[in-house]
Amino acid sequence: MIRNKLPTAFYRAYRLEPSWATAKEFLQLGNQLIQQNKLDQAIDCYQQAITIAPQSPNGYYNLAIAMGKQQQWTEAIRLHQQAIDRQPNNARLYAALGQAFTKLNRWSDAIACYQQICDLMPDPEQLQATLVQLERCQRALVAQSYGKMAQKLAASRQWQAAIDAYRQAIDRDPQSAEFQIGLAKGYVAIAQWDEAATCYQSAIKLQPTQPQHRIALAEVFIKLGRFEQAAQCYRQAVTDPTKRSPEPTPIAPKLDRAYTVL
Numbered sequence: 100m101i102r103n104k105l106p107t108a109f110y111r112a113y114r115l116e117p118s119w120a121t122a123k124e125f126l127q128l129g130n131q132l133i134q135q136n137k138l139d140q141a142i143d144c145y146q147q148a149i150t151i152a153p154q155s156p157n158g159y160y161n162l163a164i165a166m167g168k169q170q171q172w173t174e175a176i177r178l179h180q181q182a183i184d185r186q187p188n189n190a191r192l193y194a195a196l197g198q199a200f201t202k203l204n205r206w207s208d209a210i211a212c213y214q215q216i217c218d219l220m221p222d223p224e225q226l227q228a229t230l231v232q233l234e235r236c237q238r239a240l241v242a243q244s245y246g247k248m249a250q251k252l253a254a255s256r257q258w259q260a261a262i263d264a265y266r267q268a269i270d271r272d273p274q275s276a277e278f279q280i281g282l283a284k285g286y287v288a289i290a291q292w293d294e295a296a297t298c299y300q301s302a303i304k305l306q307p308t309q310p311q312h313r314i315a316l317a318e319v320f321i322k323l324g325r326f327e328q329a330a331q332c333y334r335q336a337v338t339d340p341t342k343r344s345p346e347p348t349p350i351a352p353k354l355d356r357a358y359t360v361l
Contacts, residue, residue, distance in 0.1 A: 106131040110140050113147070122152035126161055133165060141165055156182035160192060163199070172202045190221045190229075197232065206240035242272035249281055258288045276305035276312075283315065292322045310336040 109128055113120045120128070129144030142165050149158035163178035179196035186192060197212030213233040217226065249264035265282035272278065283298035299316035306312060317332035 106135060107137070107140070110144065114143075120147070122148040122155060122158065125151065126157055129161055129165070133168075138165055138168060154185055156186040156189065156192060159185070160195065163195065167199060167202070170202075172199055175199045176203075188219060190216045190219045190225060193219075194229070194232075197236075201236065201239075204239070204243065206236045206243060209236045210240065238271045242268040242270075242275065242278070245271070246275070246278055246281065249278075249285075253281065253285060253288075256288070258285050261285045262289075274305060276302045276309075279305065280312070280315075283319075287319065290322075292319050295319045296323065 106128060110132065113125070113128065125144045125148040129141040129148070132138075132141035132144060142162060145158050145162035145165060148155075149162065152158060159178045159182035163175040163182065166172075166175040166178060176196065176199045179192060179199055183189070183192045183196065193212045193215045197209040197216075200206070200209035200212065210233060213229050213236065216229045217233070220226075221229065245264050245268035249261045249268060252258075252261035252264055262282060262285040265278050265285060268278045269275065269282065279298045279302040283295045283302065286292070286295035286298060296316060296319045299312055299319060302312045303309075303316065313332045313336040317329040317336070320326070320329035320332065
């Protein structure tokens with residue numbers, strides 16, 4: 100218990116008199132605070148480290164990692180780039196930047212990072228891991244292109260062509276809920292309800308906290324006459340607080356409708 104309190108005690112002491120700590124000590128303290136999920140205090144420590152040693156990449160790298168834990172990927176990318184500016188031959192920094200780019204689906208930028216790692220000729224184990232990431236990003240980039248084409252085809256109501264494009268996208272990036280939803284809408288447009296239900300169910304597995312997927316699936320179940328399953332979907336969309344949408348959805352009348360035909 101005392102050991103767990105030490106990082107907080109040191110943090111309070113350093114905040115009162117920052118000159119007591121070196122940049123390295125602020126980095127170490129920040130890492131300890133990160134392990135205790137005290138992100139705000141850790142971020143403060145990393146910022147202090149940058150102030151003391153602005154030409155070192157370490158403060159920027161650690162701060163970027165902390166920003167990523169807060170899902171602040173744009174800021175994390177900026178910080179990773181600043182770290183690279185200070186140490187451009189560090190493969191680890193490019194790997195971290197590439198990972199941050201993938202969080203925003205910036206596949207071309209991620210690919211450039213992983214190619215840079217290959218150019219730096221890392222050790223065989225790191226090179227193999229990099230090539231795996233590079234291949235993944237290349238596939239995701241092609242999937243993204245198919246997804247954009249599918250959106251344009253759907254906008255012009257070319258449903259079968261849009262469905263084919265979404266299938267190509269999913270083949271290359273099966274973890275994309277966005278593509279599953281797009282494919283489901285295409286099937287809905289041509290009244291292929293079983294296929295639409297399968298796609299919505301896949302989207303729910305990928306994004307279980309999004310209530311709109313369950314609502315859309317309920318509507319498809321109603322089309323299929325599977326009213327009990329529709330009612331269950333509506334209930335799940337409103338009973339779990341983590342699955343509530345930011346905007347109110349008129350689910351009650353739909354739930355009543357589903358129960359009426361049961």
